[in-house]
Amino acid sequence: MRRPHSFKVIAGFLFFACSTGSIAQFNQDYTPIVSSGALPAEFLATAKAISEQEISELGSVSDKSAKKQFIISNNYFLRDLLLSGDVLVNDPLSKYVNRVADELLKGQPALRQHLHIYVTRSSDVNAYAFDKGFIFVNAGLLAQLENEAQLAYILAHEITHVVKKHSVNQYIENIRLERGTSTYERGSSEERSLARYRFSKEQESEADIEGLKLMKQSSYSIKAMSGAFDVLQYSYLPFELVDFKKTFFEDEYLTMPDTLYLKKVSDVKANDDYDDTKSTHPNIRKRRGAIEPELKVDDENSRKKYLVSETEFKNVREIARFELCRLYLTERDYMNAIYASYILSQTYPDNLYLKKVMAKAMYNVLVNKPTLTSGGSSSFTIGGSNMSSKQYTIPDYNTIEGSSQRVYYMFEGMNSQELNTIALSYTFKAHKQYPNDAILSALTDSLFSVLVNGNSLFLNDFSKKSKAELKKLDTVKVADTVAVEESKYSKIKKQQQKTEVETDENFTKYAFVALLKDEEFVSRYTKMAKGLTQKPLTDEYAKPLPKSKKKKKKKNQVPLLGIDKVIFLDPFYMKVKNDHGTEYVKFYESEEHQKVLADIQKKCADKLKLEYTTVTTKGISESDIARYNENAVLNDWLGERFSHGDNNAEMVTSSEYIQELIKNSGTKYIAWSGIYNSKGKVHRNTYFFILLDLETGKLMKYETRYSRGRDNKDLITSFVYNSLMHVHKKPKS
Amino acid sequence: MKTTITNLILALGLLSAGELFAQAPGYMGKKLTLGYSNNFFVSPFGPTAAADDAGFNTTHCFNAEYTIKSKTNLCFSFQTFETGVRMNQEFHSTTYISSTGEYQEITSSYVPTLPMQLRTYSGGIGFKFFTSGSLAPVGKYKKLELLIMFSNLTYDRNGFRYYDPNTSKTVKTSIGTGDYNFKTFALTYTIGRQRVFFNTIVLDYGMQVGVVPVGLLATLNGAEDFVQLNGYEDVFRSDTNQRLFRYQLFNLHLGLGFLAF
Structure with missing residues (x-):
């Protein structure tokens, strides 16, 4: 008997919570989303294994060489993306987006099963697809959407790319255009270059139209989805337009001058008819114009904006917006x-x-x-x-x-x-x-x-006294009167104070x-x-600059750091064949050499008795979600830190999320090395080694070496050993 | 004097090395390389056997190198080679002709069973500078070396013949002691490359040009065909220096060594 009543109370409460506009879970704090559960199978296989299998299944087809090239590069790129940590797994956003895809493809279970849809941590207002059925929706896009139907249409657009195999077709066509064998355009090299964009635009238009057809097969509102183009058109704007007030930073005493506040802001005037000649997508006006005649459906009234849940959509969008704040920070x-x-x-x-x-x-x-x-x-x-x-x-x-x-x-x-x-x-x-x-x-x-x-x-x-208090004081008032015994300095000071109190000048003083x-x-x-606080976030301003002359460092002497333990990241290795200015990545060889470099790194560290721990996604298994998240956090941190360049003063805002890794690793130093080997007429190698302090973001060591000749193992060993020696060896006291 | 200079160079080298040891990585921490290399090239002049035979220069080098800076090795070497020296000169002297009561010039020439033999032992000190992008002891390098050369020339002192106008016969004669020691120095410049295999074996290859300044002068001045007999020692010295000059002029080298510690 009591149950119906309880339900009413709960429903009433939920309604109230939703109608207030805020979602209770965000009132106090927000914890960035992480991946959870088991890692899907597509994250586990190596790019080489998948590529070899797919190539063996190719059989005798036209453009076999180009298709092979596409398969290999596509798989390696996809693998890098999947293991970068930017892809969220079993999180509220991906789960929701997948449920929208379920609704969209209710009538096509085979196609639905073929698709792998994930949300990625990126502020770009974008979604993209791979031929193999992978669709990625950026958090930046989710933050901007108005309703679920818009998301469904964007998914439908990407699904069309998958179904029509647009990526591979474009890849092959680009190669043909480059070689001048394309039937699509056989003109001058400039015309062929423009034809690439044209070809891409045609694919996009096809995805718009076919995506709309897919939408029509679902129960999503066509009218509601049409705003998706507005989302794209105004994607350069923040997710909301809220009047920014300086009072946000002010208090009773702190008043910012009006000169810091822009009186009139520029109107939003996004041009939807921009020149798209050298764009992969048609301009918004053309896209909108192309689908507009198709928007009419007889059953619009029975269609819905939300098939999964409006509440969930709003919750997901709010999460995306919260994520966006962090992403903006990491993207500087x-x-x-x-x-x-x-x-x-x-x-x-x-x-x-x-x-x-x-x-x-x-x-x-x-x-x-x-x-x-x-x-x-x-x-x-x-x-x-x-x-x-x-x-x-x-x-x-x-x-x-x-x-x-x-x-x-x-x-x-x-x-x-x-x-x-x-x-x-x-x-x-x-x-x-x-x-x-x-x-x-x-x-x-x-x-x-x-x-x-x-x-x-x-x-x-x-000042310890407010302007109002100072105004009341006699000292200010008497500044107007002439006191015979008062010194001129005192008068100047009083005059200055009077000006400050009466105007916005020197507002920081108060x-x-x-x-x-x-x-x-x-x-x-x-x-x-007094110099007693020793541990600010970044150490560039920790101490005043020494007044005495610095001891002159001996030329070419590299500082010895005396570090006992480091975290090794998977090294970077890229072997490239330079064929008359066009570079081809040798993926298989790069992968093999990456392993060699990782081994060398370990051997050198062992020889130097430098302790290490590794953060790697190599050989990751289904249950390794913690490792996956650890790598994600680290990649985030590194991406942000690298964008700062040599700027040690700037804090790495994602350091907050890396404390556990530091604790688990027993060290705050992370080392990353890599080699870029390009083979043209001669072999050229670029070796780099970077050591960073995860706590402060300080760049402890940055070393690059350029050499000509093959990237022999002994050459690499000498580089790595040298770098690690400087890391580990203690400086003379 | 030369010994003093050599000692000074050695001392300076070691001192500078001591200061910089801390910065030198070596190869996996190993800084000392011991090895053998062979310098070789065809010998267009001064063959080792009969006068007109083509020859082959080959020098045995025993090397010890220590990495003193990340791109610099301090090198010591002991080198030795043995070769023949062709003698073109004729020695002139005057003899009294009893039948005419006049003095007549006679010519002695060297007609030995073996050419003159030159044995040279050299001590070298130098620096290997690894090129940018390499770290000692791996990669491309340029090497400068100073060689102090101790040469021993032996010949058959009784292998000289002259025609005696008094008797109208070819007569044997003896010149000198048959064994002379000379000292000189050479400067060499090598470009090469080193590889390390199995973290221990060092392969070294490249080419070398060298100058024996004294030999260069002797070569530029040219050999005097007409030499007074009492100047024979100078001729031997000059021949030795010319031979050394040609020996060092250009060589290829190939060596093997190991990283000791």
Whole structure:
């Protein structure tokens, strides 16, 4: 008897939860999604094994050589993608997308069984397909969609690519066009080059039309899906357009000047009729125009926007949006990270994850701004080699459309001291709200560190009294009166203060009025100023620059690091045949040599008594999901770190997720080496070795060697041993 | 004086090596290579046997190399070779002709059963500089070496003949002691490549050009055909130096060694 009542209560509660617009699971925090369960079979077989099998099944077909080439490169590329960690397995997003595919292909079970659909961690608003039935949908696309029907149409479009074998056809046609044997276009080389794009566009148009037919066979609303082209057209914009207000960073005392706030933002004016001559896809106007006549269906009323679940769609989209914040950070798109977390903060103001995204983004923007001591860009020579400097600069706000333009304008307009103050104020408040969060605490210290060591701002540079309080004080008032005994310096100071109090000038001076009443804030600030805090997130601002002359390093002497244990990543090995300027990757040989290099690495480490542990996806098994996730986290981290180049000051925002790996490995140092061997008239080798500190992101060693000649085992051994020797050997005290 | 210079070079080499040992990786930590190599090439001049035979130069080299910097080996070598030296000169002297009461010039020539034999022992010190992209002891290299050469020339001192106008007969005569020792030096420049197999065996191959400065001068000055008998020792010295010059001029080399420690 009570049961119906309970159901009503629960249903009522659910309705209320949904109608409020926020999803309860995101109110407090968000944990990035990871793969779970058993790894599917397609992740386990080696690319070589699959390629050999597929080639043996080819039989006698036309363009056999091109098809073989396609099979091999396709399998190796796919394998790399599957094991990169970017592909999510058994996660809420992939599960949902697969359920949409189930609905879409209800009438075609054989086709459905052939498909492997996954969501990938990428902010690009895109989906793509491989001939072998693999379809990948980026999280960036899911974050932008309006409804489930749009997702279904995008899947239908990709499914058409699979069914029509568009990839292989395009690959073969490209080869024919290159050789001039294509019947599609036999004109000049320029005409043939343009024909490639034309061929691709024809395939895309076919996928649009055929995809629509597939949609019509399902019960999805055709009207609802038509907005999918809007999603594509405005894909360069953030997932929502929310007015950005500077009050987000302000408090009772901290007031940012209006000069930092862009009064009028540029209108969104995406052109859908752009020149697509050299584009693989027709422009949006053409695509929309091509399918519009086909959109009419008689049973539109019986069709639905959501066949799986609206709630689930919204939940999945919200997850994707949360993921996007992190992806923007790892992709070094700090402005979008700030704006995305700002948008989500409107719904989830207390979400810890969003606060951390905001704090991390601000910190990394800050360390790329010229400070008093750095004077701008920095250049490092590590391990005798230079790594190209990669300073982050905020994109020009004039190129941005919509409300996010204000974010670009504001952060571009702030100098280092101003941004440092704003970021510290925001981060410290977040830290006070979540005192147990290690990242927020470390970020606070890091911001204090930049404040003291980079911007030379000390406690006495900040006012303890608010502008209002100062206005009331006599000292300000008497500045107008002429006191005979007052010195001219005192008068100048009073005049300056008066101007500050009455205008927006020097707003940072009053930024910490509230915070200076906080004991912890003052204590941490004081400690940093005295050089007592030793562990900020990145170590570039940890200590003030030494005033004494640095000991001149002996020329060509590589520093010895004295490291006892490292994590080895699967080495990189690529053998390429250079045939008159066209390069062909020798996949099989590359794979074999990769194993050789891995063995050499281990032998050299053993000889040096350098302890190591390896993170590898080689020989991964169905139950190795932990290993798969470990690799994913590491790849994320490395991708982000490499985008920083030699910029040691910038924090690797994904370091937070790598702590477990450091703990399990017993070391915080990761080594990655590789060889690129190109065989043209002569053999050319490029060897590299990179050693990074996973905790701070510091590039400890970067070494490259170029040589001519075969990539013999002894040559590689000498390179690897040399690199590892410098890693392991202790410097003379 | 030469000994002092040699000692100084050795001392400087070792000192600089000591300072830089810490940075040198060697091959899997092994820095000392011991080995044998052979320098060889056809000998267009100064054959080892009869005057008109083509010859073949071959030098036995025993090498010890130590990796002192990541791209530099300090090299010591002991080299030896043995070869014949063809003598073109005739020695002139005057003799009293009793029938005429005048002095007449007579010519002695060397008609031995064997050509003059030259044995040379050399001590070498040098540096191998591995090219960019290589690390000692693997890869392409350029080597500069200074060789101090100790040569011993032997010949049949009784193998000289002259025509005696007094008796109208060919008479045997003796010249010199039959055994002379000379010292000189050479500078060599080698380009080559080293490979390591099984982490121990070192294969070394390349080509070498060398100059024996004294021999070069002797060669440029050309051999005097007309030599006074009392200048015979200078002629032997000059012949030796010319032979050494030609021996060192161009060689291919092939060697095998092992990484000791």
